[in-house]
Amino acid sequence: MAEVRFEHVYKLFGAHAAVEDLSLDIADGEFLVLLGPSGCGKTTSLRMLAGLERPTYGRIEIGGRTVNALPPKARDVAMVFQSYALFPHKTVRGNLAFGLKVRHTPRPQIRQLVEEVASMLGLSRLLEKRPAQLSGGERQRVALGRALLRRPQVFLLDEPLSNLDAALRAQMRAELIRLHSSVNATIVYVTHDQAEAMTMATRIAVMCKGHLSQVDTPQEIYDHPSDLFVACFVGLPKMNIVRGRLTNAQDEPVVELLGMRVKPDPHRLRTPGPESRNEILVGIRPEDVLPVPDNAPGVTARVELVEPLGSETLVTSRIADDTTLVARFPARSPVVRGEAIRLGLNTQHLHLFDPITDKSLLRKVSQPGKTLRPETVAV
């Protein structure tokens, strides 16, 4: 059993709180990604789990045992460092076998296990080389192999792909996903790359400035971010945020934005705090901003930037009140900088936020089956 639990964990460095009140349950076999910008406390949390830092307050449990006082070697975890931390004076074989040798595994068994893992990761012909002679991807696989050989309760990975080039990163992502399903281990993975998080995680825990903002499945995080930070951090290009007003028309709440009116799902709407005076922030993902014909409801905008990605085109345009909107246009769209276009919104997936607390104004409601009830409906 290898569930992991953080219970009200704090880590203070002097007066600075790197991690504040982190409470997180990780189920056995989960691939949990700690996602956030630098300085949000994700690496510190991972190191506390590994035993390289001690929590100032709170409790950490692995497999039901409280491990606060246990040194790393007693916790049965394996860690892959961002810089791989391979022993430069040992060969690949020596690096892989280190943990086994420390545990007094008999020599023939070490040999067999090392060769198994090496062939699984494609390192068989590199066994006698030193880390200095390997490429970045190969070193990363050795670090991974060293962790795999330990058969730990929990795998800890600290931004292992950040030093690889883009193509290799995509390849390693697929390998890690495959590894997770074949080894069926609990993996805690730290990254600042939201694409990695979205593709690999069973659940993502988004952290900001030491706090846990939201922990949920990737799709939920994308579709129902709990606050402005999560909404803007996950999803590339960034979500568009515009100002809107929440008013009442015939006892039903209505959101006005960009000259349009939208009705949010009343079952899910939370009222904003009194300080906001009915001004709210509305989030629109770039794929929900669409070119529409001139007579359709929408706004007129002047194109400022056209970024053709090949598979789609990102168009940044400015509307009358000086807000910019980024839209995903289909590939090969004949849009030109300086052109005037008309943009409409997919009103089914608008996100509403309180401008003071930054929290989402739409409660999550469990939805039966796969039918997605839209959060907002055009009026």
Added chain:
Amino acid sequence: MDRTAPATSLQKIVIPYPRVSLADVLGNAVLALVGVAFALPLLWMIFASLDKNAGWRIRLPNLTLENFGSIVTAQGLQPFVNSFYLAAVTTVVATALALLAAYPLSRRYVPGKRSVTLLILFASGLPVTMMLVPIYQMYATLHWLDSRFTTSLFLAATALPFAIWLLMNYISAVPLELEEAAGIEGAGTLRTLFSVVMPLILPGLCVTAVYNFITAWGAFIVPLVLDSTPEDQPGTVAIYQFLGAHGMIQFGQLSAFSLLFSLPVVVLYLLIGRSFQGGFAFGGGVRG
């Protein structure tokens, strides 16, 4: 000028010679003078060692090898053996203990670490002569006098502070992540020290060992005081035998002995120099 046309006439190319300034000349002259001041005694030593009638003047030698001959005998080489024994034991003890002390001091959280480190650094500056009288008394009480082994123990003790400081510097150059990785893999403190840290500071360890050896090789007053047995005299003390009574100095043998005695130190200095050029390569272990 048409470069494609063959050179039909040889043109004299005048390259102006860079002008030599007065500062250059004076500087080089002073350096030359200093160099000569150092070289001359060495020259005398070499000549005198090969000279049958060596005096205190530099003169062309009356070539003979009997000065060396009288030293390279079983009895004449005893001081060298003693020096080697003292230096070897001192080196082994001091380097091993310094490694064990330097590792926790440079890594682990030890309460009062900073004060201990500073204390050690200052201790390396303590003059040995200050400690000799109480040490002599201590040794006398323990019946440790007149033994090469116990003398080298004290030499090791005096060599420890600087050796610890040297090794602490080398150890702190090893990336902490390697030790963290070793810790997660299950290695304890000693295992991490010997399997991970020591191989990576091997050049530094050698430098420390050689430094200890050279220092102990030149130890004079400590063996003089703590060990009065004539057979145990190291080279530094034994050299006095050539300064006979009534001012009669056997220059020839003196210089031959000095030459032979300096040889190991010169060789070792050359060796350390090479290891510095090798540099420290943690290649591939940690990125960046």
